Amino acid sequence: MSTSALSTRGLDKSFGSLVVAKNIELNLPQGERYALIGPNGAGKTTLINLMTGMLRPDGGRIFLGADDITALKPEERVKRGLVRTFQINTLFPHLSALEAVTLAVCERRGYAGNWRQKLPAYRDAIEEAYAILVSLRLGASCYRPTHELAYGQQRLLEIALALATRPQVLLLDEPAAGVPHDESAELFAVIANLSRDIAVLFIEHDMNVVFRFANRIIVMVGGRILVEGTPSEIAADVRVREVYLGKARHG
């Protein structure tokens, strides 16, 4: 097994009496494709919020590679390569797609504090942003304001913004949420084609997609990790059938 890109040790979080994360021990190896599944309210998004620093854990530690990042701010974690996308579009409505991705590139390259030179002078950043947009087939629409883009394109822009930060670990919170079934396969093809240097963890409800694109699957229930294994192990697991596959099937 290769070295771990992202791991957690005994991560706990509760809101009052509601336990949303209990003793989470997660280990995401370099370059792997992990799916995080579980019924609604299982704590999947909360776990992403905890790992990216948008929520502060009550206890436990988070490691990026060998470094303890538990105390770092969200933007500092991004700088070190831990990046997320959002289930609900969290974009810049009145920036064009090109401007938005260029902004993310400028932040990574350390240009974003410069105010003495015009933006077009930073040709390398613009070219890199444009290349990312082209690779996600947003090249033709990149001059339009984000809020005018089709919904599926906005989902792609979510990923484009994350890629512009050059992630080591990418946490995708339901990347295909709200996208029609046939388009969602297309979107996951993009994810499958990401560089093998990037470790990917994605939350997804569509089991066909999960079994097709994930090397391993983590099942969460009630703030705990129920089981982790390969797709075939998960498919055969009796407990998973009981709490998840057997009962509520989510579309």
Add this chain to the structure above:
Amino acid sequence: MTASSPAVAAPQRYLETQIRWHSLEIAFWLAALLPFVVTPNYLQLASQIAITALFALSLDLILGYAGIVSLGHAAYFGFGSYTAGLLAKHGWGEPLSGLLIAAVAAGLLGYATSFIIARFRHLALIMITLGLGLLLAEAANSASWLTGGADGLQGVRMWKLLGIFEFDLYGYVGYSYSLVVLFLTFLVARRLINSPFGLALRGIRENAVRMPAIGAPSTAHIRKIYTIAAVMAGIAGALLAQTTETVSLETLSFQRSADVLVILILGGAGRLYGGIIGTIIYMVARDQFSGTTPQYWYFWIGALLVAVVIFLPNGILGGLARLTDHWRGRA
């Protein structure tokens, strides 16, 4: 691996066209010279307009671009004003260095307060800026040994501008001075808005939640623009002190903070020219109305404000932009 070079040049060209000088802009700045020949009796007013426009421009940088609402922006205006006024009163009446020192002083105050400002948003931010503004105004009021209190700062004597031009009663030198400073500061603001930093500010305004997720240190950006805006407000305040040779408590007042906010909303926030256009409309209207029915002045401003916010949510400039878009037939 990607497209050929002309295709790669296209995005850069697109960004170039976004920031190119429009012919209307050039016409606007040429028109700013008209008062010298058309309304030479109103140069004092023109000077006041240029100063307030600079103040509004500085508010636009934080409100219109970074989305920081402030009800206490007069603190930096007044601080610059008193700094320049006190310098001149106590023997250093050289205008340009006085302007520079006032800018630095206001910038230091802005930098100090920016640590508080950057931690809050929305209603809390409005209350904090309001509180800081009131705090400073009251401090200036009670320190009457220094500021002259309610009587204002008397005995401000300015030296000749550049050692040549005496500040005259008609405002020739005053307006020239204010206009040149406004224009130079505008050039800086324009460059800033069109820089990577300006893009980051728009990012904060458009989505403060996403910024940390793309690795952006939003609080550092906010501290920086807040300090820059304070410098500009301080310059505006110093200009007022130097061209009128007096400083009153009004420069620090809540009224001034509220007025500049109204001006910016009227003209259109986040458009660079919104504050300037808003100032011209506001101050010319005030001058006209206060001549005939001074007691009703705020009635009309109130009516105008309500009408603009309801019908032109992006201000007068925003409305004009929509009109020209319509004209060109987007349909």
